[in-house]
Amino acid sequence: AQSVTQLGSHVSVSEGALVLLRCNYSSSVPPYLFWYVQYPNQGLQLLLKYTTGATLVKGINGFEAEFKKSETSFHLTKPSAHMSDAAEYFCAVSRNDNYGQNFVFGPGTRLSVLP
Amino acid sequence: NAGVTQTPKFRILKIGQSMTLQCTQDMNHNYMYWYRQDPGMGLKLIYYSVGAGITDKGEVPNGYNVSRSTTEDFPLRLELAAPSQTSVYFCASSLETRAPGNTIYFGEGSWLTVV
Numbered sequence A: 001a002q003s004v005t006q007l008g009s010h011v012s013v014s015e016g017a018l019v020l021l022r023c024n025y026s027s028s029v030p031p032y033l034f035w036y037v038q039y040p041n042q043g044l045q046l047l048l049k050y051t052t053g054a055t056l057v058k059g060i061n062g063f064e065a066e067f068k069k070s071e072t073s074f075h076l077t078k079p080s081a082h083m084s085d086a087a088e089y090f091c092a093v094s095r096n097d098n099y100g101q102n103f104v105f106g107p108g109t110r111l112s113v114l115p
Numbered sequence B: 001n002a003g004v005t006q007t008p009k010f011r012i013l014k015i016g017q018s019m020t021l022q023c024t025q026d027m028n029h030n031y032m033y034w035y036r037q038d039p040g041m042g043l044k045l046i047y048y049s050v051g052a053g054i055t056d057k058g059e060v061p062n063g064y065n066v067s068r069s070t071t072e073d074f075p076l077r078l079e080l081a082a083p084s085q086t087s088v089y090f091c092a093s094s095l096e097t098r099a100p101g102n103t104i105y106f107g108e109g110s111w112l113t114v115v
Helices: none
Strands: A003-005 A010-014 A019-021 A024-026 A032-038 A044-050 A056-058 A064-068 A073-078 A087-097 A100-105 A109-114 B004-007 B010-013 B019-025 B031-038 B042-051 B054-057 B064-066 B076-078 B087-094 B104-106 B110-114
Touching (some): A003 A087, A003 A100, A010 A019, A032 A064, A044 A056, A044 A064, A044 A073, A044 B104, A073 A087, A100 B042, B004 B087, B019 B110
Parallel strands (some): A010 A109, B010 B110
Antiparallel strands (some): A003 A024, A019 A073, A032 A044, A056 A064, A064 A073, A087 A100, B031 B042, B031 B087, B042 B054, B064 B076, B087 B104, B087 B110
């Protein structure tokens, strides 16, 4: 069975500081990995995803994530936080099995950006 | 470019009342999902469908029913509303093509309160 853990339900950073949101997964087969962002009162939007190939993935709004198989991690980073980055971030795992696609979401990390 | 549309956005129900959350997508996706989101719990899968006429239970199906008569529509029915069903509900869809890492697309959410 797959599972996703996100260390820290709430992370606060100062504007301009590095953003680091942690995601670890467990999966019996190589997974596909996603980061979604949810702004207040909105649905989830795809930030970036890893499927195959290069392990450093760049997404929208200056975010990137690196797939580290040895650490079963897919941490999300951004060099310089902006006030507009304040949102909830969800890491997700999916894989294709005999019955189709199975998504599992982490519990989410709320990012606050302080002026 | 509508994507996934769900209605209503906000609703207050009395205990024991019934209602249907509507969901429609215009991307010709074969997979559709209903999730509920509770604070600190991430997204929990209620029901999903792999195509018209086919539905299956997710992680938390009790108290809900679904139908999938067309590719576009996937309504979620609450028969006897209970306070435990107070939550934010998200409809989502994806295209299952066996390509790696298909993206799941979300609606904007429906905020339901049962009093």
